[in-house]
Amino acid sequence: MTVIYRLIAAPFYHKGKLAGYLGADNFEFSDLVNTRIILEMTSKLLE
Incomplete structure (x- = not known):
């Protein structure tokens, strides 16, 4: 089981x-x- 400490x-x-x-x-x-920043930029590219 993996424990998640941080999530964005x-x-x-x-x-x-x-x-x-x-x-x-x-x-x-x-x-x-x-x-x-990487997540936001990638999500914009997927539009």
Whole structure:
């Protein structure tokens, strides 16, 4: 069983409708800002 200590997710949309979430878990806390930016940029590219 894997224990999740940290979880972050960004929504992604298809044709203006919520299609799902892209997330990361157990990332290094010091990388929080970079992880958030990568998730947000990736979710924008998937639109």
